[in-house]
Amino acid sequence: MNRNYVGFFNCTTKETLRSFKEELLEYPKDCQELLMRSRRFVSGEYLFDNEWDMERTHESVHWQLAEIQWGVSPNNDPEWNYMLNRHRFLVDIGLAYLLTEEESYKKYLVDFLQAFMDHNPLNEQTKNYSWRTIDVGLRVIHWLKLLEIHRHLSLFTPEFVQRMEEEISHHAKYLYDHLSIERGQSNWQVLEIAGLYSISLAYPEWAAAKDWRTASLFYLEESLALQVEEDGMQREQSFMYHNEVLLSLLQIIQLAQRNQQKIPAPIMDYAKKMTQAAAYFVKPDGKQPVYGDSDLEDMTGLLQYAEGIVSPSSFAKKRPTFFAKQSFGYGEFPLENKFLSVCSVHHFQQAGLMIAKTPKDYVLFKCGPLGGGHGHDDLLHLSYTHQDKDILIDSGRYSYEVSKGRLEYKAPYAHNTIVVDEQNFNCHTDAWNSEKVASPINQKMLSHSDIHFFEGGHLGYFDLSDPVYLNRKLVHFPEGFCLISDSYFCHEAHNIWTYFHFNSNNVQLTQRGLILEDLDFELISLDQGVKTTVEKTVVSPTYNETKSICCGILKKEIHGTDTSTYVLAPRGLIQKIEQLPVYAEDQKQSSNVVEAVKFTFKEEQQLVILQHQEPTIGRRAYRVEDKYYYGRIMVVKDNKRMVLY
Structure with a gap:
C-alpha cells in the first residue's frame, strides 16, 4: 500500500x-x-x-x-x-x-x-x-x-x-x-x-x-x-x-x-x-x-x-x-443532519413513488414501474405510519430463494393493494425475471393546506377476457386519517380482493370494518357490499426474519364498473361518517361517478368530494346539501373550499 x-x-x-x-x-x-x-x-x-x-x-x-x-x-x-x-x-x-x-x-x-x-x-x-x-x-x-x-x-x-x-x-x-x-x-x-x-x-x-x-x-x-x-x-x-x-x-x-x-x-x-x-x-x-x-x-x-x-x-x-x-474515519466532521428531513412532500415522477411526511405521519404510495428483479408487485400499494407507529406495512423480502417464498413476498397479496380474480397483475418466471409486467398510468400527487392527494392506476388486468382497469385515490389529512377510494372499470363479473397488512396481532372485526386494538386505529368500509375477513400472515422486517401480523382482506364480487371507499383513522377521531347524495343538473349521480363523504369530528366537519369518472352529461358543478362545488377532488373545511384537482 x-x-x-x-x-x-x-x-x-x-x-x-x-x-x-x-x-x-x-x-x-x-x-x-x-x-x-x-x-x-x-x-x-x-x-x-x-x-x-x-x-x-x-x-x-x-x-x-x-x-x-x-x-x-x-x-x-x-x-x-x-x-x-x-x-x-x-x-x-x-x-x-x-x-x-x-x-x-x-x-x-x-x-x-x-x-x-x-x-x-x-x-x-x-x-x-x-x-x-x-x-x-x-x-x-x-x-x-x-x-x-x-x-x-x-x-x-x-x-x-x-x-x-x-x-x-x-x-x-x-x-x-x-x-x-x-x-x-x-x-x-x-x-x-x-x-x-x-x-x-x-x-x-x-x-x-x-x-x-x-x-x-x-x-x-x-x-x-x-x-x-x-x-x-x-x-x-x-x-x-x-x-x-x-x-x-x-x-x-x-x-x-x-x-x-x-x-x-x-x-x-x-x-x-x-x-x-x-x-x-x-x-x-x-x-x-x-x-x-x-x-x-x-x-x-x-x-x-x-x-x-x-x-x-x-x-x-x-x-x-x-x-x-x-x-x-479519524478527525472532526461537522454535521447538521440536514438530510434527515422530517417534513417533505415529494413525487418521484420517474420512480412512481409519492411520499408525504411530517414528524407525525408518513405516507408512501406506489404507482410506478417494477424496476427489475428487486422490485415487488406493489402497484397501488400504501404504507402508513402515524405518531411513530407503523400502521400499514410492506411485506419485506425474507429470501431470494423461490423455495423459501421469494415469489410470495413479491406478490400483490403481500402488499396493501388490489387483486382481481385471485391473479397477479405481473408474471414472473423465477426469482428475478418476468414475462409480463403491468403498466402504471394516471399518476398524480397534489397538495393543498397540508392535505395530500395521491392517485394512480394500472393496466395489469387488461389481458383478462373482460379487461379490468384499476384506479386508486388516496387523500391524507393533517389530522392523521386517510380516505382510500378504489375504482374498478370493467363490463362483467369479477372478484375483487383488497389487502391491508397491519402492524398488529390484535385486529377485530366490527360492523363497519376493523379495529386495530394495540394500535388504537380502525379501518372503516363505506362499501356495504364488501365482506371483511382477517387472516394471520407473516412479513419480513429484515432478510431471513419473519414477524407475525394480521391482514385484513376485503372481498367483493362486482358486476361491471364499481367503487369501494375506506377510511383509515385513529380510533375516536371521527365521530360520524356520512355518504351524501351528489347531484349534477338535478340528476343524482352514481357513487361510481362521484361521491361525497362528510366527516364529523368533535368540533368541526369536513366534506370530501371525489369524482371517479366523467358524468354522462359532461362535467358540471356538483350539488351537495344544496351547495354547489366545481372540481374533481375537493375538500371543504371551515367553509373553505379547497380544490386539489
Missing part, C-alpha cells in the same frame, strides 16, 4: 490511528457490540447481523476454520456464502484488535484469510460463490481497510502482506475485465467499481493502476446515467439497493477527495441527487422504509456520511453515529 495513500479511516500516521482509536472509544456501547460480534467469529460462531449487512442472518452457524465449506450454504441459501465471502466482518475484527490488541483477533484474521486464499482460487466453480464480481468489489474494500490499519499497527507478516497484495492485484484485473456498458444498469457494477477505484488509489505505482482509475470513472458515470432516474431514485425500486449504490458512490468520492483526484462533475451531481432522494424517502424516525427488496435499517449514519461528502458544513452541531464515524 502506497505510503501517501489516505484511506477510509483517514489514518496516515501511528498518532492518527491512535487518535482514531480514542474517538471510537467515545462510543462505548457500539464498541462493546463490535467486540461481541468479533468474539463470536473468533470462537467459530458465524452470524451476520451488523448494520447494513445486505442479507442478514438470525441463526448462528458454528464452524471452525478447517470445517468451512466455502461453496455450501448451511441454511440452503447461497446468500449466506456471499455474506461470508464479502469479509465485512473481518473489518470488525481488525477494529477489535485496534481497540484491545488482543492476539486472538490478530491470529483469526491471518488464519481466516489464509484459509480463504488457499481454498478459493479463481475458477469456474468459485465464480459461483466466492468470485462473483459484486462480492469481489466489496471484499477488496474490506481488505484495504485491514491493510490501512496494518500500516501503523502490525496485523500481518511482510510475507503475508505480499500474498494479500498479489491477490488484490488479481481482484483488480478481474473487476477491470468485467466492466461493460451492458452491465451498467445493475447495482453490481457500481459496487465493483468502488473496489477497483480504491485499489487504483491505494497502489498507484502498479502498472495498470492508471488504466483502472480511468476506466472506473468512465464506467461509473455511464452506469449512473443508466440506473439513476432523473428524480434521483436508483432504478431497481428498492430503497436498500438505492442506499447500497449511494454508499459505494460516497466511498469513491471520499477517496478521490482525500487523494487529490478529480471527480467528474456529473458523478458528484448523481451523488447529490441520490442523497436528496434518500432524504425524501427516509422516515421521520431516521429509518429506511421496507419497500421492494429492502430491510428496516437506520439511515441516520448513512445520511450523515452523505452530508459530509456532498454538502459539508462548517458548524459542528450533531454527533456522528458509530456507522458514520467508521465511514469518516
